Amino acid sequence: MTDANESKLIERVARGDERAFLELYDRHASRVYGLTLRILGDPMLAEEVTQDTFLKLWSRARQYLAERGPFLPWLLTIARRVALDRLRLESRRPLLSDVNDPENVWHTVPDPGSTAEESRWRTLYFAVLSLHPDQRKVIELAYYQGMSQSEIAEVLNMPLGTVKTRLRAAMEKLREIWKEG
Amino acid sequence: MTRDEHAPFLENIPAYAIGALDADETAALASHLEGCASCRTELAEYRALGESLLTALPPRQPPAALRKRLQSRLLGAQKTKRLTFNWSFSQLATGIALVVLLAMSFYSITQMRSLQLEQARLNRQIRTGQTVMSMLSYPATERLAINSESVVGSLLLDRERNIVALIVWNMPQLDETKTYQIWLINPQDERVSAGIFRPEDDRVYTTYIVFPEQSVTDFVGVGVTIEPAGGSDQPTGERVFKVDF
Structure with a gap:
């Protein structure tokens, strides 16, 4: 949940308070940058998209409604959309070797359990890591590259039915772990 | 299914x-x-x-330069944001309600002021009418005829109570830059201003009461001229009529 202090920060940002904005930036910039870097695979582009995401926050903070859900996923949803749009604009995809090697992507895991929130994302992080590499690959391409199942089948040169089966199996497994967590 | x-x-x-x-x-x-x-x-x-x-x-720390760049971008955005009216519906509704309320208040004040002015004008007419009635009924009041090329009427002179009343018919309306001015004329043929007036819009006759500062017996007649708005120290314009006591 979005804590009361954060809700106040967002309200202040909506009123044009620059200090509140920078405080939110300090809290969440690493999450936004982590996501955009994962999607774009290019530090320069990720930096630009992170900047665009926070500028959108600056101009649209009023649109955030706390009763509809926590702030961070809302912000990351914006970041994902901006990053995927940028990916399409650039007409490029990160090299498959990047996608296939999770250690290249997930190598900066902080020390465990410093906050409840970190504990939550850590559960999913390990859940994704626990997937079979073939399943993880389709999740990566679908979710972090914005590809449809047909596009994934084409990229991986495999039957569409296989992609569907792997993606469904991966999502079901993640849901089980997520619900248990 | x-x-x-x-x-x-x-x-x-x-x-x-x-x-x-x-x-x-x-x-x-x-x-x-x-x-x-x-x-x-x-x-x-x-x-x-x-x-x-x-x-x-997992989180990844962005370059420190990004924070500084965002800060400088905000300065530009801030200026734009300050110039933009970003009102919510409730703020807009409140604003409109305030504007309507202010407009209604202004209209009410204007109406009230107009009514007050009309009431004062009617009171003045009543008082003037009552004064004229009382002068006419007083045995010592002298009634002198006003008869010039342009207007006719009566001058009521009450030397005991030191009052002069003018009742003049068909006085032409004047434009905003002019006014009628009354002069008391002394034996040396000097003029002393006794007031300015404009004809009533809704009447064919004009009534004006003069309460001279000096005794009316010091004077030998009354004259009316057309003067610039606000009046003059001495007659400068066209004479409308003159009545000798």
Whole structure:
């Protein structure tokens, strides 16, 4: 949940308070940058998209409604959309070797359990890591590259039915772990 | 719908939740979801999972320069934001209500002021009428005729109570730059101003009461001239009429 202090920060940002904005930036910039870097695979582009995401926050903070859900996923949803749009604009995809090697992507895991929130994302992080590499690959391409199942089948040169089966199996497994967590 | 017919839609929900379903299947599933509560529940769970996947990536610290760059971008955006009226509906409604209230208040004040002016004008007319009536009924009042080329009327002179009343018919209206001015004339043929007046819009006659500062017996007559608005120290304009006591 979005804590009361954060809700106040967002309200202040909506009123044009620059200090509140920078405080939110300090809290969440690493999450936004982590996501955009994962999607774009290019530090320069990720930096630009992170900047665009926070500028959108600056101009649209009023649109955030706390009763509809926590702030961070809302912000990351914006970041994902901006990053995927940028990916399409650039007409490029990160090299498959990047996608296939999770250690290249997930190598900066902080020390465990410093906050409840970190504990939550850590559960999913390990859940994704626990997937079979073939399943993880389709999740990566679908979710972090914005590809449809047909596009994934084409990229991986495999039957569409296989992609569907792997993606469904991966999502079901993640849901089980997520619900248990 | 049978279980077999339902199954293909159910299978597609995970991909749909993360936006990976192809366009043709997306349209079919969206249509199915409209009438299937259990599939909507299933979708809600996968969507929540998808949202959580956003937070499942480890954080990465962006370059410090990005914060500074954003700060400088904000300065530009701040100026624009200050110039932009970004009002919510309730603020807008309150603003409109205030404007309407202010307009109504201004209209009410204007109306009240207009009524007050009209009331003062009527009171003045009543007082003037009463004074004229009392002078006419007083035995010592002298009645002198006003008879010039342009106007006719009467001058009532009450030497005991030191009052002069003018009742003049058909006085032409003057434009805003001019006024009628009354002069008391002494034996040395000097003029002393006794007031300025304008004809009433709604009457064919004009009544004006003069209460001289000196005794009216010091004077030998009354004259009226047309003067610039506000009056003059001495007569400068056209004479309208003159009455000798």
